[in-house]
Amino acid sequence: MSKTILVTGAGRGLGRTLAERLSERGDTVIAHARTASALEGVPHAQALVADLADPGSLAEAVAALGVERLDALVHNAGVLNVNAVADETLEWWQRTMAVNVVAVAELTRLLLPALRAARGHVLFLNSGAGLSAAPRLGSYAASKHALKAIADALRAEEQANGIRVTSFYPSHFDTDMQRGLRDQYGADYDPARAMSRDTVATTIMTVLDAPADMVVNELRTEPPNPLPIRSKN
Template identity: 80%
Template structure:
């Protein structure tokens, strides 16, 4: 049966691949991006145009999208900066926590009535950094640890309403963010030793379609032989 699924950050990378896979399977995609132009070529039935760095704008954007019933939301959008604690700027701390956590919390709050109506599913795209913080990833890892806390609290609060909550922790998959991270570290990158966006998107689709008597609360995934993040020789 067709579902209505909102994907944040649908204009590029994993979000675009996921939107394509969902639409190809017959689901109605609500695609989020900062601008309508970013959704050119992305299959979707409705758009949610909003800047996640301005969470106060989300209420108006959700109202404009007219979402009354929602089977799932995939919190995919996020930002990352590589810097030691002693060098990370206040601006990046604020931006990372706002986009990766506060906007996700506010968007979830606004969508809860529609999710409860459908007994829907909230999937948070987390990261290995949400379980173990590496050097020079303090702001990003802190945001992902906070995202885990958000998911855990939401799960406990909404179980009685039939809303499922999943945290998915994929590491080392082939995206612009992973390439940018490696560049900032001055590290080698080999896409052959990373998961593909198609693999990660397929896994998300599977997580959103569990048996009626099961939900996956947490899932950790990585490629069989990931390339370590270390400076080039």
Template identity: 80%
Template structure:
């Protein structure tokens, strides 16, 4: 449990389930003030938080009203956890999925960050982008997802360079093969086997994020890539 005078206000997107929910629970348990985001209030049922930010990331134009309603004047950290993924070859991927991947995974985080910059600057805060191994190397049938994650890395790099003088810290975090609904869905779409014993747990990934956010003020982790010791490759069953 952190002392009351050191508790921080941290916004987590996609806090309704999976890693986002685990992270919100871990932050709240230690005494931080959690702002939990989800696309509906129902999705946040049971999530420990001081306040909610209800907004659909597929509609970035609606984020301004949601942020204004939340009344966030000071924000110590913004964790961009929410995202979408579809498996499809470039020859087959629909225009709808290209739009959705880029909107939810890149445009919405950019707009949400822009809207919250005054609060982040006031706290000399930290922005952490949950990226992916696909943001470093694109695999077959992951074109729209990988493109969005490569773009997310560019967003983080630009933000870091622009806001360094304002005291902001910016991290791109690349966890591969951890146990989430997205990982299971990816493998199902691929027709690939899945073994959760060869994946990192959401708890492990959440603990790693906390470690990055807790880094001393005279240091920043710009980029961090992690994976399990013996990950099961994503490949179609024979």
């Protein structure tokens, strides 16, 4: 049976791959991106165009969708900056928290009626940084720890409404964010030692397709031989 699934950050990377894979199998995809042009070439039935750095704009954008039933919400979008706590700027702290935390909470809140109607699933794409903070990833790790807290609270609050909640912690997969992270560290990158976007998308789809009498609360994955992040300097 086909599902209606909203994917944030669908304009590129994993979000785009997921939108393509879901559409190929017949699901109705609502694709989110910051601009309409970012969704050119992305298969989707509806678009949610909104800047997650401005969570206050989400209510109007979601209302315009008119979605009454939503089978799954995949929180894929996120931002990352590599900097020591001593050097991180206020602008990056505010942007990271707005996009990775506040907008996620607000979008979830706005879509809860549709998710409840479908006894739907909310999947939070987290990170290893959401479990353990590495040097120079303070702002990003803080946002991902907060994301885990949102997921844990939502799971407890919405179990009686039939909503399933998953925190997914994939490590080292081939995406623009991983390449950008290593560029900022001045570290080597080898896509052959990373999970592919297709692999991660397949895993997400498998979790969303879990039988109705089961939920994957948390899932951690990594490639068999990940390349450590080490500065070349």
